[in-house]
Amino acid sequence: MPDSLPRPVDPSEHPLANQTYIVPTPAIAAMYAHVRQCIRRGVAGALIYGHTRWGKTYAIRYCVRLLRLELPRAAILTIGMPRNPSRSEALFFGMLLKAAQHERPDSGTALQRRLRLYHKLAELVERAAGNRLIVFVDEAQRLELEHYEWLRDVQDELERRGVRMFTFLVGQPGILNRKSSFRQSVDTSQIVSRFMIDELRFEGFRSADDLKMSLGAYDTSTFPDRSEWPYTRFFLQRAFDSGFRLGKQHGVLWEAFDAAHRRARFDFTMEIPTEYLARTVEIALTDNMQHDAADFALSQASWSQAVEESNFVAALEELRIIFVDEAAYGS
Template identity: 85%
Template sequence: MPDSLKRPVDPSAHPLVNRAYMVPTPAIAAMYSRVRQCIRRGVAGAVIYGHTRWGKTYAIRYCVRLLHLELPRVAVLTIGMPRNPSRSEALFFGMLLESARHGRPDSGTALQRRLRVYHKLAELVERAAGNKLIVFVDEAQRLELEHYEWLRDVQDELERRGVRMFTFLVGQPGILNRKSSFRQSVDTSQIVSRFMVDELRFDGFRAADDLKMSLAAYDTSTFPDGSDWPYTRYFLQRAFDTGFRLEKQHLALWDAFDAAHRRARFDFTMEVPMEYVARTIEIALVENMSHDAMDFALSPALWAQAVDESNYVAALEDLRIIFVDDVSAGL
């Protein structure tokens, strides 16, 4: 390979190969816009719901990064709810301490842990030199009534300390059933008014134009940072330098997913999860790296192969019943 084509790092160190990168999507943009709107309007709680594999956890990470950049005086905390979470007060507050990176999350009684949570969260807000705490709860459909009550206690205590807490419950559509059930009782309706005032559906890709934003990010995101090596150029340098851009491939990529969708005879409207778009692009770039040439193009056959290897069809076979239920429910 000529010196001019030598890459600055080994492919094994590239974020795309290691799946250690982030690109925006229309759904992420909508989610971040809603988060910012809630903060501006003082809406203390919102539900953001979408199917598994839609990229919600990824979206939380992206939103957290943007909040740190654009609102540096706001403290941000992310809590990931485990499967079958314990209803132990001590374990729950220990989990909050661990999320806040406290040095002793597993020691002490429930009361001691609770008090340490109050102090630690107030400390995070003070360190940010502001008066707001943003909390993202991932897999929020796993929260039980007790967890909501403990979060309410945290919110109340922070209010007493002059801190405004905003909570974004990010989970699967089943969380809407929990919201409906809470509304039925006076004792639990306040949970809705505190944590579930607003709601947003987190979508997959629904049209070819939806792909443009993400594809363009591969053409502009660089590694190493600030270098002249956009992701697309790193893998297809000769093609990139003669005008190839992934952003221009949005129709071809959409057609490949559409063809796979039709071959599988899915009886629901196509909506492609971010996970499989990203995986398809990764396969297309990495597998064709050795084929790079000035006139190289990702043909329909190559895109079809990448979609097939992404396991998109197999994944949606597993989710077929969920999509059918969505159509019935009008989601």
């Protein structure tokens, strides 16, 4: 059945089909509020921790985008820690230079790279016409003691140049164990006071109401930008034009997730990771394009099928032991 209006681009080019879009979530809103509070209060370092697939990397991107709009005079740097990171000083500073988009991140000795990094960061701050550098470290649970000491050196050098450095360590819950171990020694306790003063648990969706913000964003975010094609309308044009909105589906979608959780006999409170909510919505929209009609609505069966195909249950099965331990210890 032909569409009432031709779509402006092929569906395969849509950000939803390519998973290159960002929608807000309550956890992202809480993270951004925490970041802004730390900056206002002058708190130089904070931990933001949550399970894998909870959307932390996605949240960093969202926060960076908002910070660039609201704090245009702050320089912002994002560092992604690789698996089994090297303890080589030269390689570590080379990685930081690459994150800062230096044209020669991999050349020179450790000292040369260190000095180039100091200069590059100061240049970024000067270009922003401010005195703040905001750093996000993704997968921060992979940082080793040496890495923290080198980051401390960077912070000290920037302070000598009149620059305030704020570091947000974003990682999995295991980073809390590292914080506890650092507290045990006088030599490492200063790492806690520098980089781990505040903590925030990055949560998944924990109630039907939590879904409203994200689902509603599909009804208002447009592609192409500033066009008359919200994401929901792009895939379900006739239904959208007749009043269908994903934002009103929070109850039926929560029930679909809850039913899957009950069938799996999980003995912990349900929490939906951001990745699996997004995947479920993507499946529901793309798989039902051919059923679009003025009276079309996503049924409970449609949502249940999308939840099943998202691998939500398989993801929680891998985390079952962790969730049970958290419940036992009240974390």
